[in-house]
Structure formats: C-alpha cells, structure tokens
Amino acid sequence: MSKIVMDAAAIDRSLNRLAHEILERSPEGAALGFVGIHTRGVPLAERLAALTQKFDPARRALPVGQLDISFHRDDFAPARPAPKMTTVPFDVDKEHVILVDDVFFTGRSVRAALNALVDIGRAKTVRLAVLVDRGHRQLPIRADYVGKNIPTAEDEQVTVRLRETDGVDEVTVSGGAV
Numbered sequence: 001m002s003k004i005v006m007d008a009a010a011i012d013r014s015l016n017r018l019a020h021e022i023l024e025r026s027p028e029g030a031a032l033g034f035v036g037i038h039t040r041g042v043p044l045a046e047r048l049a050a051l052t053q054k055f056d057p058a059r060r061a062l063p064v065g066q067l068d069i070s071f072h073r074d075d076f077a078p079a080r081p082a083p084k085m086t087t088v089p090f091d092v093d094k095e096h097v098i099l100v101d102d103v104f105f106t107g108r109s110v111r112a113a114l115n116a117l118v119d120i121g122r123a124k125t126v127r128l129a130v131l132v133d134r135g136h137r138q139l140p141i142r143a144d145y146v147g148k149n150i151p152t153a154e155d156e157q158v159t160v161r162l163r164e165t166d167g168v169d170e171v172t173v174s175g176g177a178v
Helices: 008-025 041-055 108-120
Strands: 002-006 032-037 064-067 096-104 125-133 145-149 156-161 170-175
Touching (some): 002 145, 008 041, 008 145, 032 041, 032 108, 041 096, 041 125, 096 156, 125 156
Parallel strands (some): 032 064, 032 096, 096 125, 125 145
Antiparallel strands (some): 156 170
16 A cells, blocks of 8 residues: 655655755855666656756756766666666766756765766766655765655655656555554
8 A cells, every 4th residue: 555655746846845945055166967867857857957947047048968877877687777878968967967866865876876977977966856765875975965754664665756757746645564
C-alpha cells in the first residue's frame, strides 16, 4: 500500500523554494547550468531552471542538460540498464552546475553522476538539488538543496511521479515491514 507524502501542490512549493535558495546562494550574475540525472531529474532540472529564470529575469537564459549515469554506476550487476541520452548544451568548464535528482538515498547515483560530469568537463562548482532526501547514506555526500526530507526505513520504496514522465505529480512511500 502506498501513501502519498507529496502531492502536486507540495512539489510545486518545494521547487519554488529550491529555485529561490539556488538564487540566494549563487554568486550575483554567476553562470548557472542545470543538469538533470535521468530519468526524473531531467524534468525537475527543467522546472528549476524555468523557475530560477522567472524569479531572476535579468539573468541570462539558464541551460539545462541531461546526464546518463548508467556506465558509472557500481550497484548494477550483472546486467546494466539500457543507456539514455547525455546532452549538456553548455560548456561545463564555464558554469556553476546545479546537479538535479529526484530521490537522494545511498549517494551512489550522485557519485556516478559526478564521475559522468567530470568526463564532460570541470565545472566551477557543482551543487546538488534533490526533490526528496530519504536518508540512509552510504557515501559522504550531501545535498545542497533539498525539497523535502522524508525519513524512511531502508526497505521502504520512495516513488516520484512527474507529469512529464508519468502524467501526475506525486511522491509516495510504500513497502516496509508490516
């Protein structure tokens, strides 16, 4: 049985707050580029870039890229998932990169994303924005911007659904010991 912990309105509020936080903590006029981790990090990055631009219209257009981490993961064996498109339409070396993901759990996906990003270039800075932080880190990595902290048991499943990929905006928690 799934429990909805964030509906569309809660997701919108979190993204609005994250966009404001990104602006507040970014150097004035800094070149920002957003990079979403496939799959749901991509539409979240697009939304955050649009909101950041909306709240600071004087800032130049904020580019958005998408990052496939399939070949950098250490937690898939023996079969690897089908690779997705990596497209970063800006010079990473000249940008302050906001790396975006939907759920932050062990930190392994973020580590893989950092490795994939370094393959593209050396950003001025890299900051991590996540919609949900559920804890249970296995690596010393933390998010700079968090939409919502949702404490979970390790055997629970956090599912993010977004209108761009799933037709609805919601975050659910399911499973766990009964």
